[in-house]
Amino acid sequence: MRALLVVNPAATTTSARTRDVLAHALASDLKLEVATTRYRGHARDLARQAAQGGTTELVIALGGDGTVNEVVNGLLHDGPAPERLPRLAVVPGGSTNVFARALGMPNDVVEATGHLLDALEAGSERTVGLGIAGGTPGTDDAEIPDRWFTFTAGLGFDAGVIGRVEQQRERGKRSTHPLYVRQVVRQFLNEPHRRTGTITLEREGAEPVTELALSIVCNTAPWSYFGNKPLYAAPEASFDTGLDVLGLRRLTPLAVSRYGTQLLTSSPERGPRGKHAATLHDLTRFTLHSQAPLPFQMDGDHLGLRTSVSFTGVRRALRVIV
Template sequence: MWMIRATVKRSSKGGRELKLLLLANSSASSVTARARVVIRKALSADHEVIVAETARRGHATRLAHSAAVEGCDAVVVLGGDGTLNEAANGLAGTDTALAPLPGGSTNVFARTIGLPNDPIEATGVLIEALARRSIRRVGLGSVNGRYFLFHVGVGFDAAVVAQVERRGDLKRWASHPLFIYAAFDTWIRHYDRSRPRLAVHHTDGTVVDDSYLTIVLNTSPYTYVGPRPFDLAPEATLDRGLVSVSIRTLSFLRFLRLVASSLGSGNALRRSRWVDYRADLGELAVRGHGPVPYQVDGDYLGEIDELDFKHQPASMKLVLP
């Protein structure tokens, strides 16, 4: 019902053609009918391509997993970070690779691995990577059994994401101004800054019980502000353990200084007395002092009391430029 098959007899670059699922989220910011057609034709020049569109939340997980069961070599995801996260959850533990294309408003993960932010330009880079068979297994994070590609936010940043999603119709056209507005609006009206909200439990027995917000990262940067990376944890990579960054103040001036340092090298966070910074983590747990908001790879998932994190090494195949 959502699938169109376009079969090619041979690869023009030599070698075995690959079987690909092109998975598109037509509601994502940069996904247009023209882009889908151009990208499908470009991929079909050398490979067998099946096209599918997501129809609802969670659909990409089922479609990606079905592609793995049916023997696809890779799932090319044209969508935002939320669609990528869903597809990754369908592909983790299989022999089918994830191949990101930027189709959302920020495209954190696609840009993190070195793809251009334009979907057509990124397709050319991806085709070259497929020709070289530049595919390897990478580590993912998991939270309460759900995989994540780049980060999970608990507390204030998740509350900001919640406000952005309530204005989803504006996100497509003004994502960065909307995030800035939502951050100030959340700070003033939608988040209790009068007391710490979280306790972070580490495997060495340390408990950080005065966190206002905690970010657990699998890769760096945390996000992008226009072309500029917002880098909380330079040590977070696909080949190492998780990094946790717990902010222990929401004083406006202190918080502003921490944000400014992250738009530079990000190293100032580790030296701040208001930040608990831990790298190369295999596990950690976050406990809310009551229900706290959380988001996974930029998707708001509601409020929760307990979050258990694990690093899952070499758990998914990824096409890398």
């Protein structure tokens, strides 16, 4: 099998030696080409070339969720067609690795490589659904291009936290859980829409969901991890269904304490709940509008401020080695 290994050299939890050992192990079973990313968006370009070239059968992403997102967007540059596109495989190398772990991959580079080789030998794969987010016609954000996401997107509070973390990382800070906790506190203290949210969710054939202060879109469960603890914002979310949404209408100290505790103690059977929580399951199309520009993120990548984002859940979008 002809394969392309896309390596992010800045991956949080891998060293040059580890990457060399991994490449050597994969090359023993595959006709392997190794490409190292050199700039933001390079993984997307490499995956697009592999998809359009017609000879690559497998693209392996070695890196965190951001690298995986770029590879997926490159593979799906011309749209989903699982039967003709290269398969995707993921070796986790980031700080959280939500997509890989949601697929059942070990959260260790060496173990994940062994798991991948076993899966290739057994021909073990699945087809997963993904999400698309983009501009909304008739709004100031209409010209924003569509972009695929693998596990989550968010408009509002959580995206603001991610933006703060990215700023700290650009200053040389490591992506650690204490860093995230500090940025959650800072985002809360500076959140201007804690008591009355500005976000409205609209979908065809249903009443709008209004005054949301936080909106998290999930394509799978868990939504994220705190160390080894999975966090279930939308426990019913799945790669086999449409998109799920968790919206919160209040971010007061009491509400944040309550919902934060529920998130930390969440399970596959029970997520955040309460009179200020709105949960929606298996949505195909919907739009989030905000009365004020809010931070927006996809797969943990801060994408700036938005006032309107349209979402589509696409079933059976891509084949993945598991």
